[in-house]
Amino acid sequence: RKEVEQDPGPFNVPEGATVAFNCTYSNSASQSFFWYRQDCRKEPKLLMSVYSSGNEDGRFTAQLNRASQYISLLIRDSKLSDSATYLCVAPSNYKLTFGKGTLLTVNP
Amino acid sequence: NAGVTQTPKFRILKIGQSMTLQCTQDMNHNYMYWYRQDPGMGLKLIYYSVGAGITDKGEVPNGYNVSRSTTEDFPLRLELAAPSQTSVYFCASITRDSYTGELFFGEGSRLTVL
Numbered sequence: 001r002k003e004v005e006q007d008p009g010p011f012n013v014p015e016g017a018t019v020a021f022n023c024t025y026s027n028s029a030s031q032s033f034f035w036y037r038q039d040c041r042k043e044p045k046l047l048m049s050v051y052s053s054g055n056e057d058g059r060f061t062a063q064l065n066r067a068s069q070y071i072s073l074l075i076r077d078s079k080l081s082d083s084a085t086y087l088c089v090a091p092s093n094y095k096l097t098f099g100k101g102t103l104l105t106v107n108p
Numbered sequence: 109n110a111g112v113t114q115t116p117k118f119r120i121l122k123i124g125q126s127m128t129l130q131c132t133q134d135m136n137h138n139y140m141y142w143y144r145q146d147p148g149m150g151l152k153l154i155y156y157s158v159g160a161g162i163t164d165k166g167e168v169p170n171g172y173n174v175s176r177s178t179t180e181d182f183p184l185r186l187e188l189a190a191p192s193q194t195s196v197y198f199c200a201s202i203t204r205d206s207y208t209g210e211l212f213f214g215e216g217s218r219l220t221v222l
Binding site for chain 2: 094099
């Protein structure tokens with residue numbers, strides 16, 4: 001089983017829609033998890049961190065389910081500017097492995 | 109603030125040539141990483157280092173070598189370049205306290221092997 005697996009996507013949604021991505025991880029010892037956003041041909045940037053059950057920041061909510069070993073990212077009221085690739089990271093002893101990423105396109 | 113600096117930004121290599129991608133960070137970060145990203149794909153970990161003199165393999169180390177003689181520098185060497193190594197390479201660093209999870213990335217090095 002790969003260390004981190006993500007919904008393959010792509011996701012195409014209209015403006016204002018709610019969209020959710022999932023990411024499963026294999027290392028049950030991982031304590032914290034992260035969602036990064038990557039714009040086309042740019043370096044990834046940290047979007048949210050998840051340490052306990054969840055974290056909310058405006059329109060974005062990240063949740064952690066340790067029993068099932070997955071994290072999710074929920075985006076409410078999607079904006080055109082949310083179009084990007086979303087990557088999850090599950091650290092394993094400082095070996096930071098990324099999921100393949102989920103491409104989101106928000107359409108007008 | 110320079111952060112993580114990668115050079116070169118672009119390079120075209122011929123099959124069989126060798127080159128070194130340079131990565132320097134000025135944040136005194138302990139941990140440094142090299143990733144490659146193929147078109148439409150996620151980031152794959154090549155090598156990482158938890159401190160000067162310590163390196164370890166990631167998911168796709170074959171065809172690459174690294175060294176970490178100082179805290180600041182983490183060069184990635186490609187020996188005998190192959191077309192399969194055409195990719196965008198990102199260097200990143202993080203402090204020992206990775207609780208925030210914020211990897212600091214360089215802007216990437218776009219390598220084409222013909």
